[in-house]
Amino acid sequence: MTIHHHLNDATLMAYAAGSVSESLSFVIATHLSVCSTCRARVAEMESLGGAELESQSEMTMSSTALDNVMALLDDDFFVEESKISKPVANSNIPSPLRDYLPHEYEALEWKTMAPGVKYFTLDGVNAGKGTLRLLKIAPGVTIPEHTHEGTELTLVLKGSFSDEVGRFKAGDIADLDDDIHHQPIADTDEDCICLIVTEAPLKFKAMMPKLFQYFVGM
Amino acid sequence: MDQAIKSNPTEVLDSQQMTALLVRVSKERDKQAFACLFQHFAPRVKSYIFKLGSDEAMAEELAQQTLLQVWRKAHLFDDSKAAASTWIFRIARNLRLDLIRKEKHFEYDDHDLTQIEDESDSPEKHLDRMQHTAIVREAVSQLPPEQAEIVHLSFYEGLSHGDIAERLDLPLGTVKSRMRLAFKRVKDTIGGTL
Numbered sequence: 001m002t003i004h005h006h007l008n009d010a011t012l013m014a015y016a017a018g019s020v021s022e023s024l025s026f027v028i029a030t031h032l033s034v035c036s037t038c039r040a041r042v043a044e045m046e047s048l049g050g051a052e053l054e055s056q057s058e059m060t061m062s063s064t065a066l067d068n069v070m071a072l073l074d075d076d077f078f079v080e081e082s083k084i085s086k087p088v089a090n091s092n093i094p095s096p097l098r099d100y101l102p103h104e105y106e107a108l109e110w111k112t113m114a115p116g117v118k119y120f121t122l123d124g125v126n127a128g129k130g131t132l133r134l135l136k137i138a139p140g141v142t143i144p145e146h147t148h149e150g151t152e153l154t155l156v157l158k159g160s161f162s163d164e165v166g167r168f169k170a171g172d173i174a175d176l177d178d179d180i181h182h183q184p185i186a187d188t189d190e191d192c193i194c195l196i197v198t199e200a201p202l203k204f205k206a207m208m209p210k211l212f213q214y215f216v217g218m
Numbered sequence: 219m220d221q222a223i224k225s226n227p228t229e230v231l232d233s234q235q236m237t238a239l240l241v242r243v244s245k246e247r248d249k250q251a252f253a254c255l256f257q258h259f260a261p262r263v264k265s266y267i268f269k270l271g272s273d274e275a276m277a278e279e280l281a282q283q284t285l286l287q288v289w290r291k292a293h294l295f296d297d298s299k300a301a302a303s304t305w306i307f308r309i310a311r312n313l314r315l316d317l318i319r320k321e322k323h324f325e326y327d328d329h330d331l332t333q334i335e336d337e338s339d340s341p342e343k344h345l346d347r348m349q350h351t352a353i354v355r356e357a358v359s360q361l362p363p364e365q366a367e368i369v370h371l372s373f374y375e376g377l378s379h380g381d382i383a384e385r386l387d388l389p390l391g392t393v394k395s396r397m398r399l400a401f402k403r404v405k406d407t408i409g410g411t412l
């Protein structure tokens with residue numbers, strides 16, 4: 001299997017600099033866990049941060065700073081595990097997503113959004129004013145055409161979908177510019193499961209009350 | 219351009235020494251090596267945090283915490299993957315987000331078993347990490363001003379692309395494309411020196 005759709009440089013730069021929101025960093029990190037190409041690029045970018053640190057002017061530390069810290073070196077400490085728990089061990093779910101799901105995909109408590117479209121909202125990750133959730137799209141079902149106000153990232157976890165940009169399979173991520181309109185359709189005979197983060201609510205071209213009429217099964 | 223980069227042996231040596239010290243902390247739990255790292259990096263981390271908008275007391279506190287984390291996480295440091303300065307930058311960045319912005323910065327898993335083999339791109343040319351920091355720094359300093367400005371606001375002032383667009387009164391698309399150009403240029407410069 002090969003990844004064809006990657007994060008763009010601007011997004012990776014923002015991740016490296018630490019200027020993306022928590023929920024965006026969650027989806028970016030999940031793609032990075034499966035994609036060595038983007039990992040290599042982000043490592044280059046983080047070295048910009050390292051170079052910056054080296055060239056910082058020095059700010060004098062308090063006279064007791066070194067002693068303070070040295071005194072703590074022998075203390076016991078919990079090895080920092082960033083992961084809250086490992087409910088789904090040995091699974092096919094990439095991290096950090098794996099650590100925030102109580103079950104494998106099929107056993108999750110999916111809720112219905114529209115005919116053929118189910119969603120699961122991730123708890124435990126701060127999505128601010130946006131959303132962070134899994135979407136499960138039945139074969140042949142189309143998500144209505146919409147535009148984006150803020151950033152949206154869609155990472156395919158299982159199955160595939162197609163839109164104007166191309167075909168997205170497991171591991172691929174759609175990192176769309178704000179002005180792109182797109183209309184993804186699940187394009188095989190299995191459910192397409194993806195992880196979607198939005199920074200601001202989606203702006204559907206049609207009025208919201210009409211939204212449901214746009215979910216058309218083939 | 220090559221000359222400018224290579225005529226900076228002191229910095230390369232510095233960066234090399236720092237990475238060697240971190241390896242000693244990592245492998246031997248060497249406290250003396252740690253103290254040297256502290257003296258070098260704590261004042262720089264403090265300055266980095268301060269410039270991103272914290273007051274001095276907070277910057278001091280975070281600098282101490284960052285270095286404490288360096289000690290505690292040293293066993294995870296892999297000198298074939300990053301220079302000491304890059305690794306410490308990541309710790310400082312994440313701590314600042316966590317403690318000041320109250321947001322997590324999720325890290326990827328390098329050894330994830332779900333990795334998908336990517337055949338579409340040839341493997342990146344492997345850089346000598348020891349020389350890396352100085353070369354990257356030099357490359358950034360040679361960016362055209364409008365690109366350097368965006369890299370600067372992003373890394374050094376911690377602004378999102380949206381904030382940068384607002385600050386400079388530019389369309390978001392322009393900010394993103396300048397960022398892309400900047401990265402490409404830095405990459406090309408780095409590639410050309412090896």
Ligand SMILES: [Zn+2]
Pocket residue numbers: 003005006007031035037038039
């Ligand atoms: Zn990728």
